[in-house]
Amino acid sequence: MADCIHCENLNCLIKKNSKDPKIEDFLKNKHTIKCKKSQQFIMEGTPAHGLFFAYKGKVKVAKTGINDREQIVRFAKDGEIIGHRGGFGSSKYYSISAQALEDTTLCYFSKDDLKNILLTIPSLTFDFMLFYADELSESETRVRKLAQMSVRERVIDTLLYMDKKFGSTDQLLNVLLSRKDYADYSGTTEEQVIRILSTLKKEGLVNAKGRKLGILNHEALREEISKHTFSMTR
DNA sequence: TCATTAATCGCAC
DNA sequence: GTGCGATTAATGA
Numbered sequence: 001m002a003d004c005i006h007c008e009n010l011n012c013l014i015k016k017n018s019k020d021p022k023i024e025d026f027l028k029n030k031h032t033i034k035c036k037k038s039q040q041f042i043m044e045g046t047p048a049h050g051l052f053f054a055y056k057g058k059v060k061v062a063k064t065g066i067n068d069r070e071q072i073v074r075f076a077k078d079g080e081i082i083g084h085r086g087g088f089g090s091s092k093y094y095s096i097s098a099q100a101l102e103d104t105t106l107c108y109f110s111k112d113d114l115k116n117i118l119l120t121i122p123s124l125t126f127d128f129m130l131f132y133a134d135e136l137s138e139s140e141t142r143v144r145k146l147a148q149m150s151v152r153e154r155v156i157d158t159l160l161y162m163d164k165k166f167g168s169t170d171q172l173l174n175v176l177l178s179r180k181d182y183a184d185y186s187g188t189t190e191e192q193v194i195r196i197l198s199t200l201k202k203e204g205l206v207n208a209k210g211r212k213l214g215i216l217n218h219e220a221l222r223e224e225i226s227k228h229t230f231s232m233t234r
Numbered sequence: 235t236c237a238t239t240a241a242t243c244g245c246a247c
Numbered sequence: 248g249t250g251c252g253a254t255t256a257a258t259g260a
Binding site: 191 | 248
C-alpha cells in the first residue's frame with residue numbers, strides 16, 4: 001500500500017508531517033485494512049487498540065442510544081480520522097461505532113505507536129491538537145443546531161452539509177445515504193425525512209434520481225437556515 | 235428476471 | 248410529531 005510520503009490525501013495529519021525523518025519507523029507499523037460497503041469496523045464499547053484514517057472511501061460514525069436509536073456523530077472521507085477519542089486518555093473503549101458507506105480502504109495505527117510518535121514530533125502533536133479543537137467546536141455548534149432548529153431546518157442543514165463535505169456532480173450529491181442515515185444525522189425519524197424531502201421536491205429545491213439526492217437551489221436552502229448560521233463555520 | 239431491500243404515504247394516536 | 252403497516256419503487260444476484 002502507498003506509503004504516507006506519496007499519499008495524495010494532503011489534508012491527512014500524518015501525511016502533512018511525513019517529511020520528518022523521525023516518522024519513518026513509525027510509518028512501517030501502519031496497517032492497511034479494506035472494508036466492503038456497509039461493513040462495520042468499529043463497534044461501540046469494544047476495546048480501543050488504535051485509530052483509523054480513511055485512505056479512500058466514506059465512513060459514518062455513530063453512537064447508539066435507547067431503543068437502538070442511532071445518532072450519527074460525524075462522517076469521514078479521504079484523509080480523515082476515525083476513532084480518535086477511543087485511542088487516548090482514560091477511555092479504553094470506543095465510544096462510537098464506525099461503518100463504511102462504500103468500499104473503503106483504511107489506514108490503521110496502534111495507539112502505542114501513535115503515542116510514541118506524538119511524543120517525538122511536536123508539529124504532529126500540534127496538528128492533532130488543532131484538529132481536536134476544531135472537532136470540539138463543531139460538535140458544540142451541532143448540539144445547538146439539534147436543539148434549536150426545526151426538523152425541516154435540520155434536514156436542510158444536513159443536505160447542505162453533505163454537499164459541502166462530499167460535493168455534487170450533475171446536481172446530485174456524491175454520497176449515497178439512506179433516508180434513515182439522513183434521519184440519524186438530523187436527529188429525526190426516517191418518515192419525517194421522507195416527508196420533508198418530498199415537500200422540498202415539490203417546492204423545486206431538491207432533486208432525486210433513484211436513491212440519490214441533489215440540491216437544486218442552494219441559495220433558497222441556505223437562506224432558510226441563515227438565522228442559525230450567522231457566525232458559523234459551516 | 236425475481237427476490238430482497240428501501241422509500242413512500244396514509245392513518246391512528 | 249411519531250410510529251405502524253400496506254403499497255410501490257429500486258436494486259442486485
